[in-house]
Amino acid sequence: MEQNEITMRGFNGALTYHVWMLSCTEEWVHLYNDLFIDHEETLFSNEDLWPYSTDIESNNYSTCYNPQTRSQLFEFATEVPESTLVRACLHSDRTLSEIECDFFVLKVRNLLLQQTLERYWHENDAWLEGLHSLTSMLELEELLNNIMHNVLIAIPTVDLGFLMLYDDETQKLTPKASFGFGPTIYDFKTSIGEGVGGKVFQDGIGRIFNTEQGLEAMTNVQENNMKSLLAAMGVTVITNTIVMAVPVRMNEEKIGVIIVHQITNKRKLTNSDLRRLQGFADQVAIAITNARLFSKLKETNGYLVKRNHIHEVFTKLSLKDSDLNMIAKTVERMINLPVSLFDITKNEWYPHYTPLSKKLKNTDLLNGWEDSVDTLRVTINETPVHLYPIVNEGIPIGYFVVELQRLLSPIDTVVLEQGSALVALKMVNVYSMTDMYYKQCYEFFNELLHYREPNLLASKSRDFGLSPDKPLFVTVMQLSGKVQVVGKRETYQRKLIATLHNELASFQYLLFGFQDKVTIIVNVTSESQQEDAMQKLENVGNLWANKDAPVLTGGIGGGYQGLEYVARSFKEANKSLSYISNRGTTGIINYDNIGINRLFINQQTEDIRQFIQEVFTPLQSPKAQSSNLDLTLRTYIAANRSIPETAERLHIHQNTLYHRIRKIEEILEVDLNDSSDWLKLLLACHLSSLY
Structure with missing residues (x-):
């Protein structure tokens, strides 16, 4: 307020006066923005000038006249907004009468009351405006950023403050919004019961702390937290600071705390301010709850939209009959992480040329996990990867391998889920076509065993990749033991067939699987090539012996010229298989190497x-x-x-x-x-x- 003049009965003309109140920091605050004159500034340098006993008998105030400053000095207590000492100085050329003093004190009390009412109405309007602002916000981040701004509008007697919300995961009160503090306030994360905020959150009761009470409440604050708080306030020591804190709760659930600081010479914080802040905090709790619900709803809606988009992408890939390379590339693009697809049955990577595939190609990727249908996180060659199984009838047939450069999000998992379903469908279709081909091979093989219509068989053999004029031999391999589930047996058989295809890639051959056996007819052009082919088949047996898989045994029949000898070589292969099975050993044996033991193959x-x-x-x-x-x-x-x-x-x-x-x-x-x-x-x- 500016310098004021007051006109009263009995006074000659207008008199100038000044009013001071004792602030919350126990300092006298001038209520008006006058320019002080020298003798007014000296009033407070000498406390003896002020009246401590009444010169005029009254229970409402003390007063005395100071001839040096030509002023009537008053000291009294006001109950508005609460009990506070007031000092007033009225310039006059004489000592005022009791009536004049009574009138002056009454006038000052009236002005203080008017000022208080105006402030209340102004703060009430600001409080209501702040509440309206909060309840109209549904974006959580925007809401949090505006909460403290609205607090300081609603309660202008505070200078700075911050909002802390309880984090269930860390079990800490974590700052989420602030006003007047530096950025280090967001490092001020306290436990329940730690500091002013922790105590108020624990008790669930709002409080006003004077400087002494605040410092006492801060005695259990951890050193790192105290450093963060002091740095945020830009001080090295907390002095002359009044703190007000209230819990933020929704029904009976406490979700956080609001803390405000008063560090300048303003009026004292009152219980009315505390009630107003608590009311504001209650509305904050409702606003935060609504914003969280809106955020969750928005997130759920966004998730459903993304999930629908993902479904559309993979549906289009399915309609286009995209290959496994394209599916793997699409998954990689959608989750924005390195991805490769590993086919267990073929021991093959898609795409095979990516850095991730090259890095993992020669590793024992699925050591101990071949039968797992759960997602896995493993480290291979110091590379953390996520394995997402591709399952058919409860049996894993492949994995998406994701290099974990970050944690996977729920939407990433949806991409892998949709991608794995398409891959499983693609692979099962391939299996079906392969099984149909094997059935045709089986039927043709039976025709060879009976060897009727040689010319027709010779023509058919070319369709199956054989040369009827080249020497040949037959091999029979069998998987036994360990496998009780048919689906698993088929998976192991496909693994075996894939290995055989890799080993025999340079030969002409016919291969098919039937039940637990794999039958192979191999064309050779010379004895050395036959020995090479047999060695490769034995290599398959040696590799298989090192796997945690069913037992592999095999027999190799003799080599002959002409399709009419298929039955003979097949019979010898079966005899070799029976021989090694009867001995209870594993591996693959050549009929020519059995020697005299041929005589006992069929013996019990x-x-x-x-x-x-x-x-x-x-x-x-x-x-x-x-x-x-x-x-x-x-x-x-x-x-x-x-x-x-x-x-x-x-x-x-x-x-x-x-x-x-x-x-x-x-x-x-x-x-x-x-x-x-x-x-x-x-x-x-x-x-x-x-x-």
């Missing part, structure tokens, strides 16, 4: 073991064992009946050996010089090493 294993037992059981008696007769006989056979070599191997004298041989002949009732007896023992010894 139990019959062979019974024969071995009948021959050697007599040598298992305690007396025979004490002389090591079983070992002696086996060593004698292995040394081809050489006495010196057998004795040397057994570390015994030759005479001792002769003695043992006679005992063996007596116990077994044989003559080792008889060719028939010798053949029986030799055969039993050979078979015991196999069965």
Whole structure:
């Protein structure tokens, strides 16, 4: 207010007066914006000038006349807006009468009341305007940015403030909006019960803290938080600061706290200010809740729009019959991260030339995860990747491999989900076509086994990639054990077929899978090429033995010239397969390498073991064992009946050996010089090493 003049009855003319009030920081604040004159400035340098006892008997004020300044000085308490000391100075040439003093004090009280009412109406209008502004906002970010601005409009007696919201994830009160603070205020993240805000949030009750109370409440603030707060306020020490804080709550749920600071000489903060701030905070809670609901609704709507767009993109790819390379590229473009598609059954990458594919091509990508139908996060060659399974009938047949340069968003997962569905459909269609082709191969193979109409078969063989005039051999491979689910068995069979295709890429061949077996007819032009082809087939067996997969066994038939020998080579391949299966071993064996064991392929294993037992059981008696007769006989056979070599191997004298041989002949009732007896023992010894 400007310098004021007051006219009263009994005064000659107009008198000039000044009014001061005791501020919240216990300093006297001049209520008007006069230019002080020297003698007015000295009024407060000498407290003795002011009246502490009444010169005029009154219960409402104290007053005295100061002839030096030619002023009547007053001191009294006002209850508006709350109990506060007031000092007033009225310029006069004489001491005022009691009536004049009463009138003056009444006039000042009236002016203070008018000022308070005007301020209340102004602040109330600002408060209502702020509430309207809040309730009209639905964008959460915009709302948060305007909250503190509206607080300072509604309660102009504060200078700066900030809003903190509780974060469930970090369990911290985190600043979300501020006014008057520096940027480091957003590093001021406190626990429940920490500092002024933490205590008010914990108690759920708004409070006004004077400087002493505020400093006491801040004693448990962590050092890093205190540094952030001081830097935000631009001070090194907090002094003469009044703090008001209220909880922000929706119904019974506390969601945050509003904290405001008064650091300049203004009127004292009152309970009315506290109630107004709490009312504002309650409206803030409603506005934030509405904004969050709107944001969630908007996000959900946006998510649905994006999901629909994603569905449209992959539907178009499906209608265009796009290949796996195009699908993988589309997924990569839509999630904006490096993506490759890995086909488990073919052990093949799409696209194969991308940096990610090259980086992972020679790695054991799915070590231990081949059967997983869940998404996985693994690190390969120091590269974190996300594996999204492509599943058919509960069996993984491939994976999208995403290089995790950032965390995946929900919409990224939708892209992978839609992409994997299209890839699965594409791969299953390929499987169906492949199965139809294998069926045709199977039917043609059966025609070859019966070998009727040779000319027609020769013509058909060319359609299946064979040359009827070139030598050929047949191989049969079988997967057994570990697989109970048909779908998994088919997946492993496709893996095996893909491996065989890679190994036999340089040969002419016919290949098909049927049930748990894979049958192959291979054309060769020379013995060396046949040996090369057989070696590649054995390599497949060696590679398969290192996998956590069903047991692979295989038999290779002999090589022959002409399609009429397919049945013969096939029969030999099956005999080889039976031989290795009966032995309980794995791998792939060539029929030519079986030798004399061909004679026993079709013999029952139990019959062979019974024969071995009948021959050697007599040598298992305690007396025979004490002389090591079983070992002696086996060593004698292995040394081809050489006495010196057998004795040397057994570390015994030759005479001792002769003695043992006679005992063996007596116990077994044989003559080792008889060719028939010798053949029986030799055969039993050979078979015991196999069965």
